[in-house]
Every structure is written in structure tokens, then in C-alpha cells.
Amino acid sequence: MTDLYERHRAVIPDWVALYYKQPIEITHGEGRHVWDADGNRYLDFFGGILTTMTAHALPEVTKAVSEQAGRLIHSSTLYLNRPMVELAERIAALSGIPDARVFFTTSGTEANDTALLLATGHRRSNQILAMRNSYHGRSFSAVSITGNHAWSPTSLSPLQTLYVHGGVRSRGPFAHLSDAQFIEACVADLEDLLGHTHDVAALIAEPVQGVGGFTSPPDGLYAAFREVLDRHGILWISDEVQTGWGRTGEHFWGWQAHGRSGPPDILTFAKGIGNGMSVGGVVARAEIMNCLDANSISTFGGSPVTMAAGVANLSYLLEHDLQGNARRVGGMLIERLRGIAASVPAVREVRGRGLMIGIELVRPGTDEADPQAAATVLEAAREGGLLIGKGGGHNTSVLRIAPPLSLTVAEAEEGALVLERTLRRL
Missing domain, CATH: 3.40.640.10 (Type I PLP-dependent aspartate aminotransferase-like (Major domain))
Structure with missing residues (x-):
């Protein structure tokens, strides 16, 4: 992976951002999961920036x-x-x-x-x-x-x-x-x-x-x-x-x-x-x-x-009424994340609807955006087997959660557990 990263840096513009201190190469996916070149399996809560809408390697497509x-x-x-x-x-x-x-x-x-x-x-x-x-x-x-x-x-x-x-x-x-x-x-x-x-x-x-x-x-x-x-x-x-x-x-x-x-x-x-x-x-x-x-x-x-x-x-x-699934599973996931956030001072707000969810992070006790906290959670979530995104107009301090719309209840709970562990570390 180090070799590919060096090759990337040699030919791709500096302003093309890469996630993670040690960037990963995603080699294949199935359903709501992807694998990297080292064989690590991840639950995908970002879908290639909201693009893998139904599922990875969907047979019909x-x-x-x-x-x-x-x-x-x-x-x-x-x-x-x-x-x-x-x-x-x-x-x-x-x-x-x-x-x-x-x-x-x-x-x-x-x-x-x-x-x-x-x-x-x-x-x-x-x-x-x-x-x-x-x-x-x-x-x-x-x-x-x-x-x-x-x-x-x-x-x-x-x-x-x-x-x-x-x-x-x-x-x-x-x-x-x-x-x-x-x-x-x-x-x-x-x-x-x-x-x-x-x-x-x-x-x-x-x-x-x-x-x-x-x-x-x-x-x-x-x-x-x-x-x-x-x-x-x-x-x-x-x-x-x-x-x-x-x-x-x-x-x-x-x-x-x-x-x-x-x-x-x-x-x-x-x-x-x-x-x-x-x-x-x-x-x-x-x-x-x-x-x-x-x-x-x-x-x-x-x-x-x-x-x-x-x-x-x-x-x-x-x-397959994936809109209905986004409403049901997304609603459950939002409530689950709000329950976690209630005891995490660094979380200012959990917002969104369906399977389009944002977790805004701030320095505890203030309304000041904390992009470093967002970067920390992004890294820790990956280590825990979960891929998420980040964004926000206030110094990139919002975690962005947008899985494929076929997400199951069990997968939503699996992702919530990883986020709970990483957020509590803050």
C-alpha cells in the first residue's frame, strides 16, 4: 500500500484529498461491505460519497x-x-x-x-x-x-x-x-x-x-x-x-x-x-x-x-421499496445515535432524515467546531471496521453517515456500536 500511495502522490494533484493517515485501497465490495487490499472487511456507511445507493456488486446492475x-x-x-x-x-x-x-x-x-x-x-x-x-x-x-x-x-x-x-x-x-x-x-x-x-x-x-x-x-x-x-x-x-x-x-x-x-x-x-x-x-x-x-x-x-x-x-x-427501508432503518439509526450522543459532550447535534445523517462535533462546553475530533473519529471508526465521511461548513467537524439504502437493521446496529465506542473515546 505504501508503494501505491507514493505512486499516487507522484502523479495525482495535491488537492485531491485522501481519507486516513494510511490511505486504503478498496478492491471489491458486496452488499453493504467492502474489502481493502490487505483483506480487511469494512461496513460501508458512506457509499462512495452517497453514490453506491442500493448495494455493492448488485447482481441486477x-x-x-x-x-x-x-x-x-x-x-x-x-x-x-x-x-x-x-x-x-x-x-x-x-x-x-x-x-x-x-x-x-x-x-x-x-x-x-x-x-x-x-x-x-x-x-x-x-x-x-x-x-x-x-x-x-x-x-x-x-x-x-x-x-x-x-x-x-x-x-x-x-x-x-x-x-x-x-x-x-x-x-x-x-x-x-x-x-x-x-x-x-x-x-x-x-x-x-x-x-x-x-x-x-x-x-x-x-x-x-x-x-x-x-x-x-x-x-x-x-x-x-x-x-x-x-x-x-x-x-x-x-x-x-x-x-x-x-x-x-x-x-x-x-x-x-x-x-x-x-x-x-x-x-x-x-x-x-x-x-x-x-x-x-x-x-x-x-x-x-x-x-x-x-x-x-x-x-x-x-x-x-x-x-x-x-x-x-x-x-x-x-x-424493493428502498425508500421505505431508508425511512425505517434510518429512523431507528438516528434515534440510536441520539441516545449515544446524549452522554458524549463533544456531540453538538445528531441531525438528518432517512439514511442521510450528520453528527456535528464541538469542543465540549462550547459551540466551537472541532475538526480534529472529527478526524479522530474517522480514523478510529475505520480501525473498528466502519467507513464514514466528514464535512460541514464549520471546519469539517461533521461526521457524514450515508449507507446504501438496502442497509439492514443488524448492520445499522453494528455501525452504531462502532460509532458508540469511538465517540465515547472523545
């Missing part, structure tokens, strides 16, 4: 990929593509967006790029509203709307971005308010912001902020925002790269927690739909999707192999 690869691997969007049309039909129907059109990309970053292109083209404006503490990808345009300093390496931007409050419920100037008062204050902040600008193209928001530490506003905030946006003709882009496909348990899409507003104008997705294959995409009403007045194709978006994987994966997800 593996079979679909193998069979399609044996027929045709690539053609581009210049030719009719049956798996792409089939997956687009299913996603359009599931999106809730009327007269929906679907465009496939290779990543969530590219999906958000496309959404920004559509919104700015449709509205003839390059002004974008984004949420504080947000993250939308690593491209030039996506970085320029990212409200998380740790993930924004440049202030240069093709867009004029204005940041709105509301994505983080338990920190900031409105944290002490009730949910209703919090929403009222955030709406007032939005109204005031719009009073100082004009011709805004869109608001882009994650229903639950992923990299930001699995934070979210009270249910209904984006519905209240939508009423303001509609008065100004501003589009709403819901970034469902991490929240889509039933991961939050209660809803298939994160926007549905704010459902009285109806579906967003534009929805972006990626990660879980491919179960590890590179699939992203955008859903929008036809009038928005068709607003581009220049040629555009995708060489790799919608490839036959990744689309076959997406169709098989989505079928498995729906047929």
Missing part, C-alpha cells in the same frame, strides 16, 4: 452493465439510444415536473452546470441566488455558486452570485427562533436582497446540504421562498444530487418536504441513480429545457452502458 457492454458501449447522443430514452421516461414521470424533458450528463457538477446554463439562458440574466454553506460541484461555474469557503478555490466567476440565509437551521443569526419565525426571517432576508438587485435568473438550493454537513431548513422554507421567487419570475433549481431517489426516507425527492410549492422549475440529479456508474442529469419543463438557441450534444452523457445500469438500479430501488 452488474448483469445489465455486462450485457449492454457486450452489445455496444458507446454511441453519443447523435444517435437514438433505447436505454437513455427508457431511463428518461421513468425519471420524467417520477420528477413531478409537468411536460418534463431530461438531459443526461456524467456527474452532478455537470448537471448543475447545465441547470445554470438553462436558467441564465431562459431568463437572460447571469445573476444567481445560492444558499450559504452550499456546495454544487467543482467546475468553474459550480464553484462560483458554492457558499462553502472550504470548497471554493477562486472568487472569479462567470456569474453574479448572491447568498441567501436558511440552509443551516441550528447556527447563524436566526438559530434561536422557532421554525415558523425562522422561515419568516429568512423570507424577509430574501425579500430585502431582491430589493437591491434585479433580473435574477434562479435560486439553486440543496434540500439537505450534503458537503455542508447534512444541514437543512425547516420543512416549508423553500415553499415560502417559491412564493417570493414566482412574483419576480425567478426559477427554482433543486439540487437533488445527494437527496434524490428516496434517501431521505420520507420523500422520493428532497423538494417534497417543501411540497406545497409544487415541483421545482429545474431538478438536477446524479450519484445514486448509477449505483457507481457515472450518471447525472437535469429535468426541466420543455419551455426551459428547449430555450437553448445553439447546438448542444453530449459525447458521454447518456452512454448505453450507464443508462442500462440506471434502468436496472432504479427498478431494483422501486421494486
Whole structure:
């Protein structure tokens, strides 16, 4: 492993982060477990950053990929593509967006790029509203709307971005308010912001902020925002790269927690739909999707192999009610972790919904983020056979827990026991 690590450092950029003081090479997986090159077995509570959505080496997906690869691997969007049309039909129907059109990309970053292109083209404006503490990808345009300093390496931007409050419920100037008062204050902040600008193209928001530490506003905030946006003709882009496909348990899409507003104008997705294959995409009403007045194709978006994987994966997800499993097992896991956290002074908050759970760590007796504690728990959990992630807008002090949606009750308890041991060491 030392040899591979040295080779990695010699050819891969320094800013490509690796977990662990002694990085591991994952060689294979099955179900909710993976193995490293030394033969160590781990329970996977991060799923390749929320991407292995159903299970590792899911036979239905593996079979679909193998069979399609044996027929045709690539053609581009210049030719009719049956798996792409089939997956687009299913996603359009599931999106809730009327007269929906679907465009496939290779990543969530590219999906958000496309959404920004559509919104700015449709509205003839390059002004974008984004949420504080947000993250939308690593491209030039996506970085320029990212409200998380740790993930924004440049202030240069093709867009004029204005940041709105509301994505983080338990920190900031409105944290002490009730949910209703919090929403009222955030709406007032939005109204005031719009009073100082004009011709805004869109608001882009994650229903639950992923990299930001699995934070979210009270249910209904984006519905209240939508009423303001509609008065100004501003589009709403819901970034469902991490929240889509039933991961939050209660809803298939994160926007549905704010459902009285109806579906967003534009929805972006990626990660879980491919179960590890590179699939992203955008859903929008036809009038928005068709607003581009220049040629555009995708060489790799919608490839036959990744689309076959997406169709098989989505079928498995729906047929086995993995959204319901995320609600049941995730709800149990959240309560179990809250019970543990009650006696651990370093835990400020356990939050989340479904199988999208964050544990925020602070220095005991204070509200000060403790990234070193998060790093310590990450290492100790791996030693105990559990892989988790970390994030947060406050110096990466949040443990991120997002297992495959097929997680069993026994596996949830197994992971909780490892976390209990590691957290109590703090």
C-alpha cells in the first residue's frame, strides 16, 4: 500500500484529498461491505460519497452493465439510444415536473452546470441566488455558486452570485427562533436582497446540504421562498444530487418536504441513480429545457452502458421499496445515535432524515467546531471496521453517515456500536 500511495502522490494533484493517515485501497465490495487490499472487511456507511445507493456488486446492475457492454458501449447522443430514452421516461414521470424533458450528463457538477446554463439562458440574466454553506460541484461555474469557503478555490466567476440565509437551521443569526419565525426571517432576508438587485435568473438550493454537513431548513422554507421567487419570475433549481431517489426516507425527492410549492422549475440529479456508474442529469419543463438557441450534444452523457445500469438500479430501488427501508432503518439509526450522543459532550447535534445523517462535533462546553475530533473519529471508526465521511461548513467537524439504502437493521446496529465506542473515546 505504501508503494501505491507514493505512486499516487507522484502523479495525482495535491488537492485531491485522501481519507486516513494510511490511505486504503478498496478492491471489491458486496452488499453493504467492502474489502481493502490487505483483506480487511469494512461496513460501508458512506457509499462512495452517497453514490453506491442500493448495494455493492448488485447482481441486477452488474448483469445489465455486462450485457449492454457486450452489445455496444458507446454511441453519443447523435444517435437514438433505447436505454437513455427508457431511463428518461421513468425519471420524467417520477420528477413531478409537468411536460418534463431530461438531459443526461456524467456527474452532478455537470448537471448543475447545465441547470445554470438553462436558467441564465431562459431568463437572460447571469445573476444567481445560492444558499450559504452550499456546495454544487467543482467546475468553474459550480464553484462560483458554492457558499462553502472550504470548497471554493477562486472568487472569479462567470456569474453574479448572491447568498441567501436558511440552509443551516441550528447556527447563524436566526438559530434561536422557532421554525415558523425562522422561515419568516429568512423570507424577509430574501425579500430585502431582491430589493437591491434585479433580473435574477434562479435560486439553486440543496434540500439537505450534503458537503455542508447534512444541514437543512425547516420543512416549508423553500415553499415560502417559491412564493417570493414566482412574483419576480425567478426559477427554482433543486439540487437533488445527494437527496434524490428516496434517501431521505420520507420523500422520493428532497423538494417534497417543501411540497406545497409544487415541483421545482429545474431538478438536477446524479450519484445514486448509477449505483457507481457515472450518471447525472437535469429535468426541466420543455419551455426551459428547449430555450437553448445553439447546438448542444453530449459525447458521454447518456452512454448505453450507464443508462442500462440506471434502468436496472432504479427498478431494483422501486421494486424493493428502498425508500421505505431508508425511512425505517434510518429512523431507528438516528434515534440510536441520539441516545449515544446524549452522554458524549463533544456531540453538538445528531441531525438528518432517512439514511442521510450528520453528527456535528464541538469542543465540549462550547459551540466551537472541532475538526480534529472529527478526524479522530474517522480514523478510529475505520480501525473498528466502519467507513464514514466528514464535512460541514464549520471546519469539517461533521461526521457524514450515508449507507446504501438496502442497509439492514443488524448492520445499522453494528455501525452504531462502532460509532458508540469511538465517540465515547472523545
